[in-house]
Amino acid sequence: MRLTTKGRYAVTAMLDLAMHARSEPVCLADISRRQEISLSYLEQLFARLRRAKLVESVRGPGGGYLLAHAPESISVARVIDAVDESVDATRCGGLSDCQQGDTCLTHHLWCELSEQIHGFLEGITLGQLAARQEVQQIAGRQRGRLNASNIFASAP
Secondary structure (H helix, E strand, C coil), X not given: CCCCHHHHHHXXXXXXXXXXXCXXXXXXXXXXXXXXXXXXXXXXXXXXXXXXXCEEEECCCCCEEEECCCHHHCEHHHHHHHCCCCCCCCCCCCCCCXXXXXXXXXXXXXXXXXXXXXXXXHCCEXXXXXXXXXXXXXXXXXXXXXXXXXXXXXXC
């Protein structure tokens, strides 16, 4: 079972957005710097997240992205699903063709595990994650690092 970087980065970026987009949009460049994710990769992910109606884009100066719903109503599973990612523990991708076109002995076990993982992620929202003390501490460290680099970059 593997969750690829696409799913991990989508959840990370959405959590960053949930923590920083209080009343004004957040630009992807800021998320990119804080989370050390390629800007072009974020653009691809946010196109999918926008199509899934999880984020809204704001154009123009001061533009960026806002969550389309309250963080408490966006589950981690919904974010992962929006970027066409799956958490699948089967070897066959759930197609039941594990052994040369036939179902293997443990296929149903791995399918059940996949369902349990998806259910677990469905039960966790961005709002719940953002409220965690350890997440807030990490976000504070990232903001401090970003602010420090902006100060040095603007120094004469």
